[in-house]
Each structure stands twice: as structure tokens, then as C-alpha cells.
Amino acid sequence: MVRVAIAGASGYTGFELIRILSQHPQAELNMITSRGQAGQRLDAFYPAFRGHCSLTFEYPDPDKLASEADLVFTALPHQAAMDLVPELLKRNLKVVDLSADYRFRDAGVYESWYQKHKTPELLPGAIYGLPELYREHIKTARLVGNPGCYPTSIILATAPLLSKALIDPGTLIADSKSGVSGAGRGASLGVHFCEVNEGFKAYKVGEHRHTPEIEQELSFLAGQKINITFTPHLVPMTRGILSTVYSSLQDGVTPAMVDEAFHSFYANAPFVRLCGSKAFPDTLQVRGSNYCDLGWRVDERTRRVVVVSVIDNLTRGASGQAVCNMNLMSGLPEESGLDTAPWQP
Amino acid sequence: MVRVAIAGASGYTGFELIRILSQHPQAELNMITSRGQAGQRLDAFYPAFRGHCSLTFEYPDPDKLASEADLVFTALPHQAAMDLVPELLKRNLKVVDLSADYRFRDAGVYESWYQKHKTPELLPGAIYGLPELYREHIKTARLVGNPGCYPTSIILATAPLLSKALIDPGTLIADSKSGVSGAGRGASLGVHFCEVNEGFKAYKVGEHRHTPEIEQELSFLAGQKINITFTPHLVPMTRGILSTVYSSLQDGVTPAMVDEAFHSFYANAPFVRLCGSKAFPDTLQVRGSNYCDLGWRVDERTRRVVVVSVIDNLTRGASGQAVCNMNLMSGLPEESGLDTAPWQP
Amino acid sequence: MVRVAIAGASGYTGFELIRILSQHPQAELNMITSRGQAGQRLDAFYPAFRGHCSLTFEYPDPDKLASEADLVFTALPHQAAMDLVPELLKRNLKVVDLSADYRFRDAGVYESWYQKHKTPELLPGAIYGLPELYREHIKTARLVGNPGCYPTSIILATAPLLSKALIDPGTLIADSKSGVSGAGRGASLGVHFCEVNEGFKAYKVGEHRHTPEIEQELSFLAGQKINITFTPHLVPMTRGILSTVYSSLQDGVTPAMVDEAFHSFYANAPFVRLCGSKAFPDTLQVRGSNYCDLGWRVDERTRRVVVVSVIDNLTRGASGQAVCNMNLMSGLPEESGLDTAPWQP
Amino acid sequence: MVRVAIAGASGYTGFELIRILSQHPQAELNMITSRGQAGQRLDAFYPAFRGHCSLTFEYPDPDKLASEADLVFTALPHQAAMDLVPELLKRNLKVVDLSADYRFRDAGVYESWYQKHKTPELLPGAIYGLPELYREHIKTARLVGNPGCYPTSIILATAPLLSKALIDPGTLIADSKSGVSGAGRGASLGVHFCEVNEGFKAYKVGEHRHTPEIEQELSFLAGQKINITFTPHLVPMTRGILSTVYSSLQDGVTPAMVDEAFHSFYANAPFVRLCGSKAFPDTLQVRGSNYCDLGWRVDERTRRVVVVSVIDNLTRGASGQAVCNMNLMSGLPEESGLDTAPWQP
CATH class of the missing domain: 3.40.50.720 (NAD(P)-binding Rossmann-like Domain)
Structure with a gap:
């Protein structure tokens, strides 16, 4: 004990x-x-x-x-x-x-x-x-x-791709959306029910303090300095973060290689669940749990891979x-x- | 097992x-x-x-x-x-x-x-x-x-008062409010997000099928046939029921007798928590649990007792x-x- | 101008x-x-x-x-x-x-x-x-x-019945539910999104300051001093109040007399809309407007009339x-x- | 008339x-x-x-x-x-x-x-x-x-940049978030209150039918064929779309040039309101109106411009x-x- x-x-x-x-x-x-x-x-x-x-x-x-x-x-x-x-x-x-x-x-x-x-x-x-x-x-x-909550969601979405060098690290963009509990329990106009409810907004665009934390870990994984574009948004719900992470594939990378990267990287991770290619998770399916659920899709038209990760921000x-x-x-x-x-x- | x-x-x-x-x-x-x-x-x-x-x-x-x-x-x-x-x-x-x-x-x-x-x-x-x-x-x-979900919330709010004969059974009114999951998972216009969100309404006023179930149990507790006025309402949230139950005190009943009735009735009930007199529960505090939390207040001006009960309707x-x-x-x-x-x- | x-x-x-x-x-x-x-x-x-x-x-x-x-x-x-x-x-x-x-x-x-x-x-x-x-x-x-917002919703629901003396004024109970904007724009824990969202509660039970305002007007209409039981609740939505008002009919009063009372009292009121008997309004249908919509039902089993009124609390x-x-x-x-x-x- | x-x-x-x-x-x-x-x-x-x-x-x-x-x-x-x-x-x-x-x-x-x-x-x-x-x-x-609703929000966010050739059209990514009314009034499990409320998800990733409509107009503006990465998401609210649009600046483009592009392009547009550089709109501020409000920021570290647009999807x-x-x-x-x-x- x-x-x-x-x-x-x-x-x-x-x-x-x-x-x-x-x-x-x-x-x-x-x-x-x-x-x-x-x-x-x-x-x-x-x-x-x-x-x-x-x-x-x-x-x-x-x-x-x-x-x-x-x-x-x-x-x-x-x-x-x-x-x-x-x-x-x-x-x-x-x-x-x-x-x-x-x-x-x-x-x-x-x-x-x-x-x-x-x-x-x-x-x-x-x-x-x-x-x-x-x-x-x-x-x-x-x-x-x-x-941090955002870094957890973004690093887990990106680590397999970077560790296998499947993407161009200079092209990483993370568009994240968080429930309101991420702002903490302190009272302020910014978390007033009527100011948040039925609205959606971006905040701290290009200046959120989770940026260097994300970059530290992604750079370490990539073995080179990475700058990422990171945009947080506020969702009118209590719990949950969804991050949509965009990057360009390196030449020659196939969808199968992307799939394999996720499956091998998380082979022994009890708290990561893979929805697989072209199946995408909802924050509801991890609420109150320690899971990170991941889905992804390679867009052949633009040669980008889109990864979606969901976590409960408080758990x-x-x-x-x-x-x-x-x-x-x-x-x-x-x-x-x-x-x-x-x-x- | x-x-x-x-x-x-x-x-x-x-x-x-x-x-x-x-x-x-x-x-x-x-x-x-x-x-x-x-x-x-x-x-x-x-x-x-x-x-x-x-x-x-x-x-x-x-x-x-x-x-x-x-x-x-x-x-x-x-x-x-x-x-x-x-x-x-x-x-x-x-x-x-x-x-x-x-x-x-x-x-x-x-x-x-x-x-x-x-x-x-x-x-x-x-x-x-x-x-x-x-x-x-x-x-x-x-x-x-x-x-049923409504009967659970209403019977638990009323049983101590009826079993000690502290109230006039003919004066019982239950005003209940339920989250949307009570309507089940079937798709219909009535549970469409945009029809429910940001709105509040009463429904099946005077004709909800939980009425006879409530009356059966309250009548049994009172030892006489009781007719209750029961009005369900729909709250734009997923889980939770709050029932506000009104009745008139019998002559001579004091607030202390009401307190005592609740405490003795639920002395050995692990899933009933008493907020006590003049303290009232929020459905949030029982979400996902099997608790029924109860608060009440005697209004000396009108000689009524108001009981508020909360449960998670699905749990x-x-x-x-x-x-x-x-x-x-x-x-x-x-x-x-x-x-x-x-x-x- | x-x-x-x-x-x-x-x-x-x-x-x-x-x-x-x-x-x-x-x-x-x-x-x-x-x-x-x-x-x-x-x-x-x-x-x-x-x-x-x-x-x-x-x-x-x-x-x-x-x-x-x-x-x-x-x-x-x-x-x-x-x-x-x-x-x-x-x-x-x-x-x-x-x-x-x-x-x-x-x-x-x-x-x-x-x-x-x-x-x-x-x-x-x-x-x-x-x-x-x-x-x-x-x-x-x-x-x-x-x-006040609550008094508006309750007085309009009750005035026709009192002015025609169709109900026993001693039996009036108003169970009201308000959106969060009623609490004003000041920041406090009580209006924090995560404290309000997905929860429902009663507050100031038996002690809300709108009580004497309601009683002043209802007493004036009835021509006698009235004490009412009034319970406000907080709904996780921004705008809207719904009041459910209960009272006992006087002997001999019929549903038709109740209908007639509403129709004649509001014959020339451009901002009161009558849903009629057994049809009940939703706060959504008056949002952003100056309307008060009213529905009612006589419950012959209990000889009570239930009136439901909705308004936009800010409008x-x-x-x-x-x-x-x-x-x-x-x-x-x-x-x-x-x-x-x-x-x- | x-x-x-x-x-x-x-x-x-x-x-x-x-x-x-x-x-x-x-x-x-x-x-x-x-x-x-x-x-x-x-x-x-x-x-x-x-x-x-x-x-x-x-x-x-x-x-x-x-x-x-x-x-x-x-x-x-x-x-x-x-x-x-x-x-x-x-x-x-x-x-x-x-x-x-x-x-x-x-x-x-x-x-x-x-x-x-x-x-x-x-x-x-x-x-x-x-x-x-x-x-x-x-x-x-x-x-x-x-x-379409998404195209409106994305094209208005992008047109000034493309028409002045300030960005690389091959780098465009639009991450959009819509309220539930965008799905229409038909009943289905996908719009059931309890399936949508308190959750956030991406859908039709890489295959939404608004993609070719967006590309038609952006290509016309750019004078060349553009492929865009477009990801729609569902927000648990009734009305509103926010699009976050990312692209890489052409060499030599300065923040002032970006500002000027927006101001000149919308000089005579009564329904476009510019929040300006580093100020970002909330969907709440356009609800029920025909406005499109726009904010943007040049991120010098990554040489990208991030544009945020909000509209009411139904208006x-x-x-x-x-x-x-x-x-x-x-x-x-x-x-x-x-x-x-x-x-x-």
C-alpha cells in the first residue's frame, strides 16, 4: 500500500x-x-x-x-x-x-x-x-x-510518425480543442457559463505556454529542433481534449507504413487505443478514463496525414x-x- | 462470483x-x-x-x-x-x-x-x-x-414523512426534472440536440405513466389511497433527476420532527445521503453513482415542507x-x- | 423619436x-x-x-x-x-x-x-x-x-385564475426554473461553467427575494393576503424561465371556466400567447422575444390546476x-x- | 416589395x-x-x-x-x-x-x-x-x-491572402468546427442529445462534400488548381461555425502586408468585420446575424499565417x-x- x-x-x-x-x-x-x-x-x-x-x-x-x-x-x-x-x-x-x-x-x-x-x-x-x-x-x-493536457494529446498523436521519420517535422500543425475544466476552478468572466455556453473560440493563438513543452518532446523524438504551429480552442463542454494534428508525409511513405508505425509504437501501451485508419474517436468515449484514443487518415491528394487524438483533460x-x-x-x-x-x- | x-x-x-x-x-x-x-x-x-x-x-x-x-x-x-x-x-x-x-x-x-x-x-x-x-x-x-427513475426520486423524498404521518397525503405535489438520457437511445425529433439544447419544458403533464407507480408505493406507506400531482420536465443535460416534492404538514409537526424522520428512516441506508435541513443537493454531486441525496426545508409561513431529492437517472x-x-x-x-x-x- | x-x-x-x-x-x-x-x-x-x-x-x-x-x-x-x-x-x-x-x-x-x-x-x-x-x-x-423575472412568469400564470376567484389562494405553489443569465454577468464560482453545466439544483429554497414581490401582486389581484411557496432552480442553459404553478380549484370550477379565464384576461395582450389547455410551451419558443407563452391543465383526480409559463428572462x-x-x-x-x-x- | x-x-x-x-x-x-x-x-x-x-x-x-x-x-x-x-x-x-x-x-x-x-x-x-x-x-x-456553410467560412478567411498571392496555395489546411444545427432537423442517432452533448469529434475526415466547393473557389481566386486539407468537427452547441485556416507565407511577406490584404479586400463588405491581427472572434459574437468576423496572426517562427473566421451556420x-x-x-x-x-x- x-x-x-x-x-x-x-x-x-x-x-x-x-x-x-x-x-x-x-x-x-x-x-x-x-x-x-x-x-x-x-x-x-x-x-x-x-x-x-x-x-x-x-x-x-x-x-x-x-x-x-x-x-x-x-x-x-x-x-x-x-x-x-x-x-x-x-x-x-x-x-x-x-x-x-x-x-x-x-x-x-x-x-x-x-x-x-x-x-x-x-x-x-x-x-x-x-x-x-x-x-x-x-x-x-x-x-x-x-x-500538460494539450502536450499529452499532441505528443501521443505524433510520436509514432516522428520516431519512424515518416513525416516532415517542419510541417506540423496541431489544432486542439479543450473542454472548460482545463481553465481550472477559479472564477473569472472567461469561464462564466453564459460567456462560454453556445460559443466556440480560439485563444492564445501562437502564444500558448504549452508550445515549448510540445516542441521539447517532439524535437527529442525527431532528433532535430522542431517548431510547431499550435492553436488551442475552447469547447462548450466540461471535460475532454481533441487534437487534430496535420503533417506532410515524406516521399515514399505509404498508408500501410503509417498504420504500422502506430501499431508497433503502441504495442505495449495499455492506455492507448487505436481506432485505426479512417476511424476517428470522440472525446465522449474516453471521458473519466486514462485512455488516449487515436485515429488517422492519409490524404493521398495532399500527401498529408491527419491524426486525431482524444483524452479526458482532467484524467x-x-x-x-x-x-x-x-x-x-x-x-x-x-x-x-x-x-x-x-x-x- | x-x-x-x-x-x-x-x-x-x-x-x-x-x-x-x-x-x-x-x-x-x-x-x-x-x-x-x-x-x-x-x-x-x-x-x-x-x-x-x-x-x-x-x-x-x-x-x-x-x-x-x-x-x-x-x-x-x-x-x-x-x-x-x-x-x-x-x-x-x-x-x-x-x-x-x-x-x-x-x-x-x-x-x-x-x-x-x-x-x-x-x-x-x-x-x-x-x-x-x-x-x-x-x-x-x-x-x-x-x-422507474422518477418514482425512485419521489418515493425516497417522501417515505420518511408518510411513514411517520407527518404530512397530509392529499397535498402531495411532485415537480420533477430529468436529463435527456431518460428518454432512451432511440432517435426522434424530441431528443434532437437542437430541439432540446437551450430549452426547458414540461411534458406529459398530468398523464405520465410513472404516476400510478408512485401512487402505489406512497399509498402503501401511508396506509391509504393517495393521489399525487406529478409534473415531469426535461432538462438540457444528459444525466440526472431532481424532484421537488411539496406537502402540507399535519398540525403540530415541528421542523425537528421532520429532521428526525429523515435521519431515522435512512439510518441504515448506504445509498441515501442527507444534506439536512436548509441544505440542498445538486444532481452533479451524484452523477454516475447510486446515491440519492436529500435536502428539505419546513416553511413555517405556509406550513409546508419542501423536499429536494437528486439521483442519477441511469444509475x-x-x-x-x-x-x-x-x-x-x-x-x-x-x-x-x-x-x-x-x-x- | x-x-x-x-x-x-x-x-x-x-x-x-x-x-x-x-x-x-x-x-x-x-x-x-x-x-x-x-x-x-x-x-x-x-x-x-x-x-x-x-x-x-x-x-x-x-x-x-x-x-x-x-x-x-x-x-x-x-x-x-x-x-x-x-x-x-x-x-x-x-x-x-x-x-x-x-x-x-x-x-x-x-x-x-x-x-x-x-x-x-x-x-x-x-x-x-x-x-x-x-x-x-x-x-x-x-x-x-x-x-423581476420570476414574478413576471408567475404572476402572468396566475392572474386570470385569481382575478376570477377560481382557485384557493392558500394553495399556491410556484416551482420555477431559470437559465444562468438570471444570475448576472459577475464572475463567481456559482456561475463557473463546470459548476453549472450538466447539473440541476434548487437554490434559496423558501427565502428568495422575489417572494414578497410575487405575493404583493397576487394579494392585490385576490383582494386578500396570500402566502406562496416559491422554489427557484437553476437550469444549465443561458436564457429562459419556466414556472410551473400549482393550485387547488374552488368547488364547482370546471376546465371550461379555467380556459375562459385565460382567454378573456389576455384578450388584448399582444405579448401573451395561449397554448391552451393540455398544450405546454418550451422556453425555446420565446427566446429573444417579449412573449409569455402559457399552457394549463386541470387535473380532475386531484382538483388542481397546473399552469406552465415560459419567458425569456432577459427579454x-x-x-x-x-x-x-x-x-x-x-x-x-x-x-x-x-x-x-x-x-x- | x-x-x-x-x-x-x-x-x-x-x-x-x-x-x-x-x-x-x-x-x-x-x-x-x-x-x-x-x-x-x-x-x-x-x-x-x-x-x-x-x-x-x-x-x-x-x-x-x-x-x-x-x-x-x-x-x-x-x-x-x-x-x-x-x-x-x-x-x-x-x-x-x-x-x-x-x-x-x-x-x-x-x-x-x-x-x-x-x-x-x-x-x-x-x-x-x-x-x-x-x-x-x-x-x-x-x-x-x-x-455551403463551411465553404463560406473558409473562403472568406482565405480570399484576401490568395487574391494578393501572399501564401503558398499548396499549404492550405482548414480545420472547421460546426454546431449541430448544420446536420439539419432530421432525427438520427448522430444528433441525439446524449450522443452529442459533452463530446467533441471529427467526422468525414478527408471526405466531406464541401471540399470540392471550397477548392473550386480558392482555385479560381488563386488562378491555379488548389487541393486543400479540410477537417470538419462537431461542437456541442446549436449554432455557429469557426474555421481555423493555416497556410505558409510566401517569401518576403510581412505581417503588415497580411493586415493590408484583409482591410483592402473587405473595405466595402458590410457583413465582414475584422477583429484585426492577434484578436480573435468567438462564434457567440455573430450568432443570429449575417456577419463573418475575422482575426489572424502571422507566426514568424513558422512563417505561417493563422486565420480564424466565425459565422452563424444557419444565418x-x-x-x-x-x-x-x-x-x-x-x-x-x-x-x-x-x-x-x-x-x-
Whole structure:
């Protein structure tokens, strides 16, 4: 039984962690923290959890966390994570950090898109927590930078093609669409029901901070520096991300080679499901689950391949993937606690 | 391990049964039937289930069902259930029937709201599957008539008040609101996205067929014939029912007596959660779960009590309750397979 | 051409006023104010209005308002209206106030549900702006208290029955359901898309501040003091209110008498449409319009009548009705500027 | 006053035509037809229209149409239009056809994506009804092929760039997202509320029939054959299309040149509104209107330009544009009857 805690548990990713951990057969959630809600019972704050979790929010004291847990999920805003994570590592805790603070190999890249990094010395030891790419490294990691939601959906859609060099890396365009929960639980006009409902829009076109994270991983896969065009959009629904990824095939690449690349790359990936060529997934079919479902089509007229990936942004795009990383870091089966069926309808 | 089958598995309640049973630790789903989909793999028909259920829809042959299962869920339309259920009982199978065909004590009532009953002789032995009212009877039943979604929400909101005779039974009014999945999976203009979205309406005002079912149970609880005014409405959301139930207090009844009635009636009900007086539930907090959450308020100005109940219409209002009944009929813990947290957000 | 201004134009009712006035053939919108947005162009703040209104938000200076307008719509929060309205009246302006500050005949009632009234001396001269009840008084009024959204829907559903004494006034129950725009444009967790979407809840049960407003008007119609049970609910949609109103018929009242009461009461009401007995409206069929559509059914079993009313909460429940009042106060046809068809789908 | 009729008025584009025409100051809607609803009053079929249109659906008799109207909107399915349109032209009627039957210059292209064309001889005289491209031709046309919804959004986003040769036409990718009303009013599982709500998906990837229509017009603008990659997606909302169009800039093209291209191309287009560079529109801001709002951004890192366009698929993408074409064909001002503000929120 792994003893775990969540620092910053009052937001949506914190809640999703609690939901998953409350049904995990080999993890024991012992402590949840929130500066704003300290002293408040979770099930008063969030009545859905009555009967599932009787914890009370506490102040994020590192010593208390170290006494209660072997592994801590830090579900804090960017920058706040950098303050707590080093304290946890010092106390010999394992950490899965859901912020962007430990996702980058190069502190300079982080700093040009976010802010000054306080602990750049920790970056070389931090593993990017995408199991399909770094499963073996994660197993021995003490600090995992849990991937962003958009990057998860885009990297999984692209990795097989890049790793087999089937596409021209300079032609990559990712058009992504996310449900509103990706914006977090904070109140603002931008998430007001009447401002979002029955509307669809693009946002942060050409300047979203997930761009360098996507480029870091795609460049690593391709063995060369890649610049991608990435456009996020907001969908009037609560959960789900769909990314449509476009690229041009290299000369001589056939549809069969594309099919084979996906099937071989994900041969042992329990959380990637392939719809296959010319069959495309709906975000509904992965809701509440850790799956990434993929479909693709080669368009011979334009010599492009279109890949569509879907994930649940709160599960695979954040908390489910974090639990998957916990499983790997703790010697548990990858799917432990994550094997319930998606929610539909 | 209970061996089970589902007859009529291609609709929403069938799907919800598969979802729950796929994660049930003590049940084994061995067969699913559908006349329309026979021969089709479930996970081709419904990609969400890839990796969770590898069954193929079969033709509903009673002998085959008897060889594969100890208990059958019949998730068929009214009238179709009456054809299959007797065949299953003859073969010594236990049955949880999700249609209205075995919910009525009096065939005459059924016939005046539905159609001619083909097997009225089975009605005396059929138990109305609301565990909070009939737990002990269900444990030994061979045929359970699983309650309707609206009746579940309304009876649970009213039972404590009637059983303690705190209200005037002649004043009961139930104003209910349901998500669209209650209408089933069949295509029709009435469930077209653009006809439902961004609109709200009442329907079948004063003539919904759940009325006699509600009245049967409330009359039984009150020990007298009750007529209720029941108005269903359609909410532009997928899952959930909220019922607001109004009645006049008997003379001398105090708010504390109302509180006490709820707390004592549900003292041992694992799936009823009490928000308490002046705190009211949201359907979101029970989504995907078997809970019924209840809140109430005594209005001293009008001497009425207002009770608000919420359920997930597909889970507590149909398939979750059916699994709960299976648990009781099979000597399993009431909560087995139903103990995951609600889905939120 | 009536010259008008809007004080407090940056919220949803302000926007709705601008939308309607921008297409009104006999009104000229000359000034819009907002303390928070003063100096900002409307069409920068709200791009939908590009090409329809080139005004800039100004500070709410009474002298400036008096120089630009003959009539002012005050779309301010409760209490803020009381500061500005007297200044406008002093300057000989007509006022339609959309807050609750001038809806009550009795300052004591206002004060027991809201706060201290600053100008109780204005209340006797203020007219409650429901044209179906007070058309002739509105025509000569200088100050109109524009009705609340819930009261509009409930009073119109009930007035014919009370005015003909067909029902027992002590049995009235109004179960109302509103879209989210009724909560206004301010950001809060309660209107966060993910907290509202796919959920349904009751709120302020037995304590909503529209209760005394409803009771004032129904009591006046009935000629006796009425207490009503009123329960508001939140629907996951942007616009629309549906109220389901229950009451017990007096002895001897027939369905035909009920029908006749509705038809005669609304014989000359251009904005009330009768669906008739046993036909019920959907909020979609009045969206974006000033209509109130009504359906009803007498339930002989329980001797109750159920009335269903639908309005658009922003149009008929606020800004459309305000423009209708402006029309009447200005000698214009009641329907001027309000005769576009509802928005569907 | 132009006398008009609608053939095939029972679907969503028919309804939207009726809505717009009911408030058009210079058009008189004299006849609506529907084979399925002939004999039924419009306002019984569609209660929203009570008080706005008292017509009854009639059988589509060409002689009757010719006696009632000067111009007919044919809002029929593909193929059905080909049967009626020639009959109308023979009787000297002007026609705006909302199907795909008269959008193609080359019958062969039509036939390879749709079916055999019955009247290819009419194609040379048919004008593609996009006013920003063909305003002068439309003014004298007798038959206008009203553009498809996706093509309208994509062509308007791309025309300025192609007409000034600022982009490489071989790099065009259009990623489009549509509300559900684009699928029409017919009942099917694909538009069932519970199948669409809370989900997002791509469909007909690489094979949507609007592809050749887009390519016809873009090729014409570019003066060379263009193949485009076009991916439509379904958004869980009723109205609206957003297209995100990607292309690579030609060498030497600067952001200022891109800005200038948009501003000059649309200098005299009353229904195109430019958000400008780095400002992007939301579908909400054009709902219910004939506007196309455009935003764009040059990404210097990748030398691509991203253009985002939004329209209301039923108004600008179908019926509003059809009325605009009627205006031009009838010598009326382009904006007549189309100058109401968008619907928000």
C-alpha cells in the first residue's frame, strides 16, 4: 500500500486525484492540503465525496507531509510548486508535480515562457511523465514532471510518425480543442457559463505556454529542433481534449507504413487505443478514463496525414496520468486504480 | 462470483449495466443480447468499452441465457419484458426486470396505464426493487421489478414523512426534472440536440405513466389511497433527476420532527445521503453513482415542507439500482461494485 | 423619436437593452453609463455590437443624462438605483428602473427583504411595470418599477385564475426554473461553467427575494393576503424561465371556466400567447422575444390546476419588458421595437 | 416589395428564412411549401412563429409558386432541388437555391462528389452566391447557388491572402468546427442529445462534400488548381461555425502586408468585420446575424499565417446569405432585413 498526499487539493485536478485515489486498491490517501481551505472537511466543501473520503484540508507543512506519505502529488499553480517540491525531495519523498515547473530539460526555455526558475538544479533529475515515452525512467524517478493536457494529446498523436521519420517535422500543425475544466476552478468572466455556453473560440493563438513543452518532446523524438504551429480552442463542454494534428508525409511513405508505425509504437501501451485508419474517436468515449484514443487518415491528394487524438483533460491530461506515474514509481501495475470504464453517455 | 447476463443491452440502461458490471468484483457478465445488434461486437458498437468487455451481442435465447447466467437483467421495453421474463423464471433464473412490467401489485392498474398484462400470475411474487423499502423481501426474491427513475426520486423524498404521518397525503405535489438520457437511445425529433439544447419544458403533464407507480408505493406507506400531482420536465443535460416534492404538514409537526424522520428512516441506508435541513443537493454531486441525496426545508409561513431529492437517472434510477438488487438477491454486500465516487465536474 | 439612455449598461440586462434599442424604430439611444467601463467603447467591450452601436460608456452624471435623454433605464444593482433615480426624476426625466428598489408599495416589505429604503416617498407614485396588469397606469407614469423575472412568469400564470376567484389562494405553489443569465454577468464560482453545466439544483429554497414581490401582486389581484411557496432552480442553459404553478380549484370550477379565464384576461395582450389547455410551451419558443407563452391543465383526480409559463428572462423578464414600458410611457405602440420573431433553434 | 416563397420550408434553413423574412421591410413571404407538412399551419408546427407568420405549408406546385412569388428560395435536399429549380426558371422566377446543386461550374466535379446532374446546362448561368466575391454578378443573376456553410467560412478567411498571392496555395489546411444545427432537423442517432452533448469529434475526415466547393473557389481566386486539407468537427452547441485556416507565407511577406490584404479586400463588405491581427472572434459574437468576423496572426517562427473566421451556420452559412442574395438580385440594399444585432448572451 503506497501512502500518498496531495498538496493543493482544492482545484479540479486535486479533486480528480481524490476521486481516483479513493478507489485505488493499492494507494492510501492520508493527507490533503489547501491554504485557502485549511480546516474545512473535504466532504463539506465537495458533497460528492461524502462516504468516499473523510479527510480535512490541512496547511501544506512539509514535515507533516513527510510523516503521512511516501509520495506527494503537487497540484499547485506554476511557481508555487517550485517552493514546495524541493522541501519534499529533501525529506525523501517522491513527487509527481502537476505544474509546468519540472517539465523542462532546459531552464532557459522554461524561463522564456514562464518565469525565473528557482531550482534549475533539479531539472536534470526530473522525468517527463509520459509513460509511453519514458516508462522505464519513470520507474526509478524521484521527481516526475507530469505533462500538460494539450502536450499529452499532441505528443501521443505524433510520436509514432516522428520516431519512424515518416513525416516532415517542419510541417506540423496541431489544432486542439479543450473542454472548460482545463481553465481550472477559479472564477473569472472567461469561464462564466453564459460567456462560454453556445460559443466556440480560439485563444492564445501562437502564444500558448504549452508550445515549448510540445516542441521539447517532439524535437527529442525527431532528433532535430522542431517548431510547431499550435492553436488551442475552447469547447462548450466540461471535460475532454481533441487534437487534430496535420503533417506532410515524406516521399515514399505509404498508408500501410503509417498504420504500422502506430501499431508497433503502441504495442505495449495499455492506455492507448487505436481506432485505426479512417476511424476517428470522440472525446465522449474516453471521458473519466486514462485512455488516449487515436485515429488517422492519409490524404493521398495532399500527401498529408491527419491524426486525431482524444483524452479526458482532467484524467489522462492531468490526474489519471499522475496516478499512472505513481504506479510506475511505486512498482505497481501501470493500470492499478485506473481500470474503470469511461463514462458514457 | 455471480454469473449474469443482460437481455436488451444496446440501450442506455443496458450500457450502464455493462459499465457497472465490468468493474464489479463479484459478478461476471457472460452474455449480452440485442435482437438488432446480434453478431456485433460490443466494443465496435460502443468504442468506450474497448479493453473492458469483449462480449458480442447475441440473440436472446432463453436456453442460452440459462446456461450462461444465474441472474438476468432484462432491460427491454415494456411489453417485450413480459415475453421473456416467464421463460427465464421457468429455467430457474433470477430476474431483475428494468421495465414497468413487474412493478405493479395490481394488474388492473398496470393495464389502465400500459396495456394488457400477459402474466398477471407473476405479479404477487414480484418484489418492487427499492432497497430502502423492501431490502429483506428483495433478498429472497426471484423476480424484482426495478423501480422507474422518477418514482425512485419521489418515493425516497417522501417515505420518511408518510411513514411517520407527518404530512397530509392529499397535498402531495411532485415537480420533477430529468436529463435527456431518460428518454432512451432511440432517435426522434424530441431528443434532437437542437430541439432540446437551450430549452426547458414540461411534458406529459398530468398523464405520465410513472404516476400510478408512485401512487402505489406512497399509498402503501401511508396506509391509504393517495393521489399525487406529478409534473415531469426535461432538462438540457444528459444525466440526472431532481424532484421537488411539496406537502402540507399535519398540525403540530415541528421542523425537528421532520429532521428526525429523515435521519431515522435512512439510518441504515448506504445509498441515501442527507444534506439536512436548509441544505440542498445538486444532481452533479451524484452523477454516475447510486446515491440519492436529500435536502428539505419546513416553511413555517405556509406550513409546508419542501423536499429536494437528486439521483442519477441511469444509475440509481435504473442500472445501479438493478445491480444493488442483484447484490441483495445474491447474498452480496449491498454496495458491492457500486462504491466508486460520483463524477465531478 | 424618444431619446433614451441606459445607466448601468455593462451587465446582461444593459446589453439586452442596447440590442433591442439598436433596432427600435422610434427610440434613439444617446448615452450609456458604467462606472467600471467609463471611457471604453461599447463595441470593444462587446464585439457583437460592432456596426450596431458606436457609443462609449460614460460616467453616470445626472445632468449629462438629462441633456441627452427624455427617459432613462436604470439597470443598476439594488440600492445603487435608489441613489440615482431621485436625481433623474428631479431633472424631469422619466425612469424605468430594472432593480427591485421601486417595485414595492410598502417600504416595510422592501426593507424586511432587502435593506433600508432611501426614498420611500417615491413608492406611492411608482408603478409596477407589468403591462397586462397596469397598462393604463404605466402610460402616465414617470417612474416604473420593472418587474423581476420570476414574478413576471408567475404572476402572468396566475392572474386570470385569481382575478376570477377560481382557485384557493392558500394553495399556491410556484416551482420555477431559470437559465444562468438570471444570475448576472459577475464572475463567481456559482456561475463557473463546470459548476453549472450538466447539473440541476434548487437554490434559496423558501427565502428568495422575489417572494414578497410575487405575493404583493397576487394579494392585490385576490383582494386578500396570500402566502406562496416559491422554489427557484437553476437550469444549465443561458436564457429562459419556466414556472410551473400549482393550485387547488374552488368547488364547482370546471376546465371550461379555467380556459375562459385565460382567454378573456389576455384578450388584448399582444405579448401573451395561449397554448391552451393540455398544450405546454418550451422556453425555446420565446427566446429573444417579449412573449409569455402559457399552457394549463386541470387535473380532475386531484382538483388542481397546473399552469406552465415560459419567458425569456432577459427579454420579457427584464429588458424587453422595460422597453415595452418605455413604449407605453412615451405614447408609442406597445409592440414597437419588440416585434421580431423568437430565436430558434 | 419583393414577393417571395420558400420551397422546402420545414427544415432549419427554411425556418431561419421565415424568421428573417418575417422582419424584412421590403419582402413579402407569400407561400411556404413542404411535402411532408402540406396542410399544416406553420405556427402549429412551430409555435415560436405565432403572431409572426400565419401561412400554411402547401404542396410545392410550380404554377402556384409562380403566381405568388417573384423569387423562390429552394431549401430542399440535394437532388430534389434539381427537379424543381428548372420548373421555376421556366416560369420566369428568380431562384436562390440553398442546396449544392447549382454551386459548381463543372458538372463533372459535382457528379464525382454527389450524383448525376440532371440539368448541367443551367450551371454556366448559375452564380455562386458569395457577395464578397460575386456581388455584381449576383445583381443580374436569375439563379444563385447559395454557398455551403463551411465553404463560406473558409473562403472568406482565405480570399484576401490568395487574391494578393501572399501564401503558398499548396499549404492550405482548414480545420472547421460546426454546431449541430448544420446536420439539419432530421432525427438520427448522430444528433441525439446524449450522443452529442459533452463530446467533441471529427467526422468525414478527408471526405466531406464541401471540399470540392471550397477548392473550386480558392482555385479560381488563386488562378491555379488548389487541393486543400479540410477537417470538419462537431461542437456541442446549436449554432455557429469557426474555421481555423493555416497556410505558409510566401517569401518576403510581412505581417503588415497580411493586415493590408484583409482591410483592402473587405473595405466595402458590410457583413465582414475584422477583429484585426492577434484578436480573435468567438462564434457567440455573430450568432443570429449575417456577419463573418475575422482575426489572424502571422507566426514568424513558422512563417505561417493563422486565420480564424466565425459565422452563424444557419444565418451567414445559409438563410441570411440567401436573403442577402435576394436583396442584391432585387435591387434592394444588401443589408435590408439583416441589420439586427447578434444574439448574446
